[in-house]
Amino acid sequence: KAGVTQTPRYLIKTRGQQVTLSCSPISGHRSVSWYQQTPGQGLQFLFEYFSETQRNKGNFPGRFSGRQFSNSRSEMNVSTLELGDSALYLCASSLDRRGETQYFGPGTRLLVL
Amino acid sequence: AQTVTQSQPEMSVQEAETVTLSCTYDTSESDYYLFWYKQPPSRQMILVIRQEAYKQQNATENRFSVNFQKAAKSFSLKISDSQLGDAAMYFCASMDSNYQLIWGAGTKLIIKP
Numbered sequence: 021k022a023g024v025t026q027t028p029r030y031l032i033k034t035r036g037q038q039v040t041l042s043c044s045p046i047s048g049h050r051s052v053s054w055y056q057q058t059p060g061q062g063l064q065f066l067f068e069y070f071s072e073t074q075r076n077k078g079n080f081p082g083r084f085s086g087r088q089f090s091n092s093r094s095e096m097n098v099s100t101l102e103l104g105d106s107a108l109y110l111c112a113s114s115l116d117r118r119g120e121t122q123y124f125g126p127g128t129r130l131l132v133l
Numbered sequence: 134a135q136t137v138t139q140s141q142p143e144m145s146v147q148e149a150e151t152v153t154l155s156c157t158y159d160t161s162e163s164d165y166y167l168f169w170y171k172q173p174p175s176r177q178m179i180l181v182i183r184q185e186a187y188k189q190q191n192a193t194e195n196r197f198s199v200n201f202q203k204a205a206k207s208f209s210l211k212i213s214d215s216q217l218g219d220a221a222m223y224f225c226a227s228m229d230s231n232y233q234l235i236w237g238a239g240t241k242l243i244i245k246p
Binding site for chain 2: 051053055062063064065068075076078108110112118119121122123124125126127129
């Protein structure tokens with residue numbers, strides 16, 4: 021089975037711009053979670069989607085949003101980018117939510133200038 | 134809220150020796166799951182081992198095993214016969230009732246040849 025894929029792998033944006041990141045889960049996985057990884061804050065949960073519905077959201081401002089499509093692919097969007105949004109954004113998929121292992125993609129490295 | 138603590142920012146071990154990485158967690162829930170993930174320089178997050186809290190038996194995956202002490206809320210990872218390819222950041226994580234992963238700060242493992 022193909023693993024979780026994320027596009028693009030690298031991205032450079034300037035403050036005030038917006039960005040959309042994409043994640044394709046492992047075939048058959050319906051739950052997709054997003055995490056932000058920074059040197060200062062470590063790994064933090066952004067949100068989780070299951071069957072096209074956002075089931076859970078972390079403590080991030082409304083500038084961070086996401087969605088999931090009927091084929092379970094997910095996108096996350098960050099509007100009005102700030103320097104502090106520079107991070108590695110990781111997507112993970114799992115079969116369902118309860119205790120299942122989350123399998124991660126390679127991440128998208130976002131640099132905001 | 135759940136918390137996960139990794140008190141060792143960095144550990145080093147001689148190749149072929151055994152090393153133990155520490156992790157403690159805090160939760161008020163009775164049903165939860167614990168994970169160790171490895172993140173090599175490629176930044177791909179890879180599952181090492183998973184433990185279901187209701188199972189008393191410690192999980193094992195080849196050279197990797199855990200010492201799960203539920204009463205003490207401790208979940209340490211033992212790596213036997215350390216190999217150069219084991220060099221990575223190791224993250225301990227718990228899955229809460231909202232099924233999001235709560236992460237520790239990570240331990241950098243250095244393997245000395």
